[in-house]
Amino acid sequence: MNEFIVTLIFIVLLVSGVYFYAGYLTRTGKVEDADGNFIPDSWEEKFGWFFNAKGLIMLVLGLVLGYFLGNSFPL
Numbered sequence: 083m084n085e086f087i088v089t090l091i092f093i094v095l096l097v098s099g100v101y102f103y104a105g106y107l108t109r110t111g112k113v114e115d116a117d118g119n120f121i122p123d124s125w126e127e128k129f130g131w132f133f134n135a136k137g138l139i140m141l142v143l144g145l146v147l148g149y150f151l152g153n154s155f156p157l
């Protein structure tokens with residue numbers, strides 16, 4: 083497996099982890115989430131774009147990862 087794919091998988095896990103952690107923090111009430119969108123309000127101020135683009139980011143990462151995995155392990 084080449085390093086690019088390993089890096090991609092790492093990025094996917096990291097990004098997913100951030101989304102998961104945001105949900106965990108807000109659901110357990112560890113951070114303030116006044117608007118109830120499961121994103122810590124303190125994060126939203128600085129990284130709102132990161133959460134707004136969640137669907138797009140995951141889609142692009144999935145497509146890129148799928149493309150390179152498909153190239154490395156052809157059926």
Ligand SMILES: [Ca+2]
Nearest residue numbers: 115119121123
């Ligand atoms: Ca919020």
